[in-house]
Amino acid sequence: MGVAGRGGARPHVLAAAAGPGMEAAGGGGAPGPGRARPGQPQPQPQAQPQPQAQPKGRELFRSQRKESEVRARSSVPAPRAPPGPALYSYTEEPELSHNRRCFEEDFHTQVPDRRWLELDRAQQKAYVMHLLDGLEVVNRDKRLRVARAILYLAQGVFGDCDNEGDVLHWSRHNSFLLYQLGTFSAFLELLNMEIENSQACSSALRKPAISLADSTELRVLLSVMYLMVENIRVEQETDPPEWKSCRETFRMELSFPVHTEEPFALLLFTMVTKFCSGHAPHFPMKKVLLLLWKVLLFTLGGFEALQAMKVRRREELGLPPLPEDSIQVVRGMRAASPPTCAIELVEQQQQQQPQPKRSHRSRRPLMKQDSLDIYNERDPFKSDEGGVDEEENDDVDGGMEGELELVERDALIPALPAQRLPIERVSFPKGLPWAPKVRQKDIEHFLEASRNKFIGFTLGQDTETLIGLPRPIHESVKTLKQVRWWLHGEEEVQETPCEVLYRAMLYNLPQYMIALLKILLAAAPTSKAKTDSINILADVLPEEMPITVLQSMKLGIDVNRHKEIIVKSISALLLLLLKHFKLNHIYQFEYVSQHLVFANCIPLILKFFNQNIMSYIAAKNSISVLDYPHCTVCDLPELTAESLEAGDNNQFCWRNLFSCINLLRILNKLTKWKHSRTMMLVVFKSAPILKRALKVKQAMMQLYVLKLLKIQTKYLGRQWRKSNMKTMSAIYQKVRHRMNDDWAYGNDIDARPWDFQAEECTLRANIEAFNSRRYDKAQDSEFAPVDNCLQSVLGQRLELPEDFHYSYELWLEREVFSQPIRWEELLHCQ
Secondary structure, eight states: OOHHHHHHHHHHHHHHHOOOOOGGGTTSOOOOTTOOOTTOOOOOOOOOOGGGHHHHHHHHHHHHHHHTSBOOOTTSOOOOOOSSTTTSOGGGHHHHHHHHHHHHHHHHHHSTTOOGGGSOHHHHHHHHHHHHHHTTOSOHHHHHHHHHHHHHHHTTOGGGOSSHHHHHHHHHHHHHHHHHTTHHHHHHHHHHHHHTOHHHHHHHHHOSSOOGGGGHHHHHHHHHHHHHHHHHHSOOTTOOHHHHHHHHHHHHHHHSOSSSSSOHHHHHHHHHHHHHTTSOTTSOHHHHHHHHHHHHHHHHOOHHHHHHHHHHHHHHTTOOOOSOOHHHHHHTOOOOOOOTTHHHHHHHHHHHTTSOGGGGGGGGGGOOGGGGGGGSSSOTTOOOOOOGGGGGGOOTTOSOOTTSOHHHHHHHGGGSOSSOOOGGGOOOOOSOSSOOBBOHHHHHHHHHHHHHHHTSOOOTTOOSOOTTSOHHHHHHHHHHHHTBOOOOOOSOOOOOHHHHHHHHHGGGHHHHHHHHHHHHHHHSTTOOOOTTSOOOOTTTSOSSOOOSHHHHHHHHHHHHHHHHHHHHHHHHHHHHHHHHHHHHOHHHHHHHHHHHHHTTHHHHHHHHHSSOHHHHHTOOOOOGGGSTTHHHHSOOOOOOHHHHHHOOSOSSOHHHHHHHHHHHHHHHHHHTTOHHHHHHHHHTTHHHHHHHHTTSOBHHHHHHHHHHHHHHGGGSOHHHHHHTHHHHHHHHHHSOOBTTOOTTTTOOTTOOGGGHHHHHHHHHHHHHHHHHHHHOOOOOTTTSOOOOOHHHHHTSOOOOOTTHHHHHHHHHIIIIITSOOOGGGGGGOO
């Protein structure tokens, strides 16, 4: 079969190799492995003249390689995954049947000889109201059984369904029904009761080992609330108007508290801090963090909603429109690929095998082993275990070249033509992906340097006066102003859900950030168990520890999966908070950022990446047959140690890739334009760690790694830049350009180490002044500080009565002039 014939068979190979694999992305938006990029043409067999056969082979190879790249992107919408898999651990599987039992026992006493699916809406409402009445009983066990019955409804009454689609449909239908009848408010009251349950806290503190049994009530309550939030949050085209109004009402209820003084997200943050303080070690942290993430996603909005808000805000302020949509730009980017002559090198290697090596010695230096790993039998996921010293020889193209699966290698390699392909057919990217930007500060620095050079004095922040400067400087300033990035900071902030959340979080925000980072540290794969670290496995460990090898392997997978989901939740909610606070007011963003930096977030993220990142992203810590809702409607096969060890068919774990991208984006936000924090990256020797992360051939992840490398390049020295020219080239190709930013040479006027500490202190003072102006409560007059400054006291505007100007002369005579001044009394005042 010719090359064109193999091009036509290619989509079937992809379809066979693609698996479901979408649970890991959660709400993160990672497309499945079988999805093609929108707008990307699929290779089709076409009849072509014989001279055109060689270029067709090259295009086919590139198309095949492009299709098989990792395309998961944390902000790209994906086919919606079921809301349940990440919520339940595998050790909770027996509780699914327990929930069903509790529901059926009560349901058949109230509605005999009927099924839930057969009831009309009025009958379903009547039964739900009956269950809600059961939540009011004093008996704790009876209340738990009713809560389990409600959870079974939220899970989709899987006992009456035949397939997963029916389960998801009824889960969504029941969630709207439960909300309309006030179930969420009732469960919120129960959750507050459980949080304040001192008996459960003291019982957990006395136990040497905490298990699932210690958090049963909390897990049931949080599961119902999570399923309701997730099902109502996601919009579908077929939603009736009633559901759309319910969604908006629910969003407002979660964003702007009505009955309480705090939003619902703050209650979850309080649970996190209480858990980390050691007062409530039985709290199921995975469920709390997942619910917190989804609540923030629902109330504040995701990345696409954020982009729409950004465009709308700029229109309101009269600022120029955004030059591009970041999400769309990243969608069109490709991961760093091997050199353009890779096929030529393969052909030369094949042609040189029967020939003496000396005949082509001049071409041998072009051969790079890392670029040709797909053609040998090396494990595509195996990254070099060399130390930091070897990192200088790594290239962007090194590492994971296993884009083609083993099945595809056998089909592709024999089809490569043996003749040399013409170089003129190689297509290079047209233009750079990002529009350049420049800050107002950069224009001021440029004019300051130009005036010092040509005139001998400066005009401060004046960017309009160009008298005395040569014509090329005029043209340069004109070009800079064309790409100037306008920022607008205003003191008056609108009463948005983000503003309400910030005001509620403000006074305990440092504790919230420290608690989240503590849990992230405990869940990181590079962390070692310590006696003083918090126990995040309370809601995954069973009461009875496993006794067989199979049970131990299953629990090990469950524990690793549990940690990965926690990392995913924390990374997503931190990034969401940073982006929304930055749009709401820059000082809110800086306040959160500073406390993350003070809590050692930068070294923590670097420690997370200081591992075999390829192994982490290719980890298979999931048992797909046990995932909800598959396990509820399908017959489970017999699990063996071999099947558990083999894992699923997914080549990558989208959940872990999502987490890595989020952590890199957080690190970028913390260090951008902050020279003191950039120096922390240099001090902690992050360059080799980040270079290893470039081995993951995924465009978005490589983009944020390259951004982090770019900001510290000027501090790494000339030798590092000389040894890493491919990395420098990738930075130039993929990262946005900043005019006058000579990042590659190290002579930036901002690179002054002695100003770093002052810069951070000034920022902190500005943040404290902002918070004091806007959010400090009115203090009691008895303890209010006294203003002793004469000028500020005399400068205050006092509200005087309307008739004061008629009698102020009498007032002066009586209160001032007629009163003798006894100066000696000032010396005896207590």
